[in-house]
Amino acid sequence: MKVWIKQQVEEALESLAWQGLGADWVVEEPKQSSHGDYSSNVAMVLAKPLKKNPREIAQALADALRLSARFDKVEIAGPGFLNFFLKAQTYQEALVSLASQEAFKANHVAEPQRILIEFVSANPTGPMHLGHGRNAVVGDTLARILEALGHQVVREFYINDHGVQIETLGRSGIYYFKKIHGMSAGEAPGEDMYRGEYVETLVKDLSHEIKNSLGDPLSVGKTLAKVLLERVKEDLAKVDIYFDHYFSEDSLYESSKIKQSIEALKKSGKTYEEEGALWFKTTDFGDDKDRVLIKSDGSYTYFTPDIAYHQDKFKRGFDLYLNVMGADHGGYVTRMKAAVEALGFDPQKLEFLLMQLVSLKRGEVPVAMSKRSGDYVTLKEIVEEVGADATRFFFLMRSHHTSLEFDLELAKSQSSENPVYYAQYAHARLASLLRKAAEAGIDLSKLAQKIDLSSLTLPEELDLIKLMLQFGDRLNLAASFREPHRVIFYLLELAKLFQNYYTQGKTDPRYRLLDQEEEVLLQKLFLVRALKEVLANLLKICGVSAPEKM
RNA sequence: GCCCUCGUAGCUCAGGGGAUAGAGCGUCGGAUUCCUAAUCCGUGUGCGCAGGUUCGAAUCCUGCCGGGGGCGCCA
Structure with missing residues (x-):
């Protein structure tokens, strides 16, 4: 309807030989019904280029527009608004045509894009918590919106299945294994280990699989991580989220893609060696400081495989790359865009959605959560308590730019307040x-x-x-x-x-x-x-x- | 100190250049002998502060104040 009205105005402009002035005017739904069903600021915007009084312009346009049978009336108001009042019949016909559009398929965009959306990407070292839940639901819903508009969307999950955290998980597993089986396990796990019941029960379940590799934390870690990833998938399935593609960090090492991307960065001339480390000159791209790619001990920072991952993404040739992540990773945005640009791709195609925190309450009572002690509420628990519908809905109720208080009491209540x-x-x-x-x-x-x-x-x-x-x-x-x-x-x-x-x-x-x-x-x-x-x-x-x- | 984000009604939040700034909850009052009361209506001196751009600013720009996050050869 808006489009139709805009066309009418454009025709009126042509009939007055005022077309092509390029100014950026709109047709919109006014907040107040006395200002019409639709209104336009066209006369005010064109006042400058035409060097005419906006009300005069509006008057001329209104005269030209009144001919259309669909308008009840066209009024001029305020400083020069053009207010359109439509006949009831216009709406009646619009409803018929809307309903005949097979569930609104006609709203598809003119130029569908291929879009890769990466979200969740939770480390396979523990259960998904609330923050992951918000990330998952917002990411998936954005994907659904884009699909509804006719875009082709690929949902991707990046698995950090290589780094130190897997080895740490392995060490934690070995500790609990020894504890469970009455062996001397050493000191209680500190901050450098994964703690909490889930590790212990997981180890119990997998005792048989890991008992022969207790001397190899990485191997134990991989075994545990594999199962933990399956549980993540199960949790996601409970809120109807499925990924098209799981991308393994480990595969980047196996295929030497990391080495290739480092070579490509070196070629770009944006790297240098200092103090035994290889640096990437991200300050050339607006970053606060340069970033290390290869540490002086020869290992990579977490950033380096991520670069290789993004190079891989861009080689797959999408029109747009969306990354959904926690706002605590905001510092990552500039350096990743820098890497993409240095690799010869368009950094504008890479966008980040930074999710603010989620906290939990029960009515007025905040629910305490401490990630450090492993004492946090999982997504699974939330879904079991309030159901999948409420879980998704509540995660979507706030803009992701703002922090979210998830009220379990309200989510569960079967009343109109919910x-x-x-x-x-x-x-x-x-x-x-x-x-x-x-x-x-x-x-x-x-x-x-x-x-x-x-x-x-x-x-x-x-x-x-x-x-x-x-x-x-x-x-x-x-x-x-x-x-x-x-x-x-x-x-x-x-x-x-x-x-x-x-x-x-x-x-x-x-x-x-x-x-x-x-x-x-x-x-x-x-x-x-x-x-x-x-x-x-x-x-x-x-x-x-x-x-x-x- | 620098970067990102947020600041709107008592509370939780919409609104990203238009005319008299909205919703839910809460408060108080009311409707419905009903096609499901898991409903509806009424009730509000509010855009953190100060400049600027504009015909016009909650919205864009600058500065300040306040909350959150980030500033590792951690991930």
Whole structure:
């Protein structure tokens, strides 16, 4: 609709020979209904290049536009806003065409991109905690949004299965093995080991597999890590997250890709040796200080295999690379972009989403968590307590730029205070209406046809249609800002508008959806079905179920 | 000290150049003998501070204040 109005304005500009002024004007939905269904700032923006009073410009445009049969009126207001008031019929027709678009496939972008999104990438040294959960859900939902817009998305998980942390895991395992089997295990594990019950129980489960390699921490570590990774996958599956590709850090060593990328960096002239180490001159790319690639003891820093990994990514030729990671890794952004650029790729294609922290509370009571002591709440526990739907929904309720307080009490509560239930209930109610109608003998297949909707004239009905028409815009916005929470807010707006509309049926017969003459009934049901479709789509994109009944 | 992020109603948060800044919760008051009450309506002296850009700023720029994160030859 916005696009159509913009076209109309452009035609009007042409008819006045004012086209091609290039200025950046928009058509938008005003906050206030008295300012029209849509409005444009075109006259104000063009005032400067045309050297005319904005209200004069607006007047001329309005005169040219009033001819269209779809407008009820076009007004000039304030400093020169052009306010468009559409006829109800315009909305009725828009709803028919929206509903006929097979679940809104027409919103696909004109130029689909191939996008690689890397997220979670949790070390396979322990269970996933809350922070991983947020990362996983936001990353996956962003992927779903991009897919809904027609992009081709690959979800990738980078496994840190090589470094010291695997050896540390092995040492921790060996300690617990000895402890369990009454051997002298040495001192209690300190900060340089993985602790917590999960290690001990894991070792118990795997005693048989590791008992012959107690002298080889790395080997033990790999055995444990393999199982831990499987558990990570299981946890992710519980919130409906699946990766297309797991990329092993270890494979970079085996294929000597790390050496190759170091050679490529050397060639770029951005490296130098100092104090027995090889440095990468990231300060040439805006970093605070240069970074070490090869330590003086000959081993790599964690950064070096990551460079090789990103070189591999870029060689695979995607249009965009998204990396979702914790905000505590923010320092990594500049140096990774530097590496990509030095390797001859476009660093603008590499984007980072930095996730802020998650904390946990139960009503008003904060739940203490200390990662250091291994005493933290896992994603699995959360899902078991509040369910997959609430888990996903709650992780999506806040912009990832801000820290998130996850309220277990609220997530569990089956009331309208809980936004998950609120959104799902709206969908269930719509489903119930269709079910009731079918039970009453209404032939719902008639809704598949294009029908006349001239009875849908209540303001709330037109508002609902107007909001539904924003579907594509809202998704595009969420995608281009990389902000999945926008989908949740849109979903809640729609749910609220519907609940309001529905409840009015209790006092006003015009708002009854089922007690109507057959012809009107079908029109109301057409709206019901279309809205249900929209809500189901949005819930799907969030990875939350859309129940038919609650 | 430097870098990133956030600061909006009592609380939790939307809003990323437009007109009178919104929602949920909380408070207080009300509706519905109903197509599921897992519902709805009413109730609000708020954009951290100071400059700047603009016809127009919560939004963009600069500085300051305050919270969080980061500044290893750790990952």
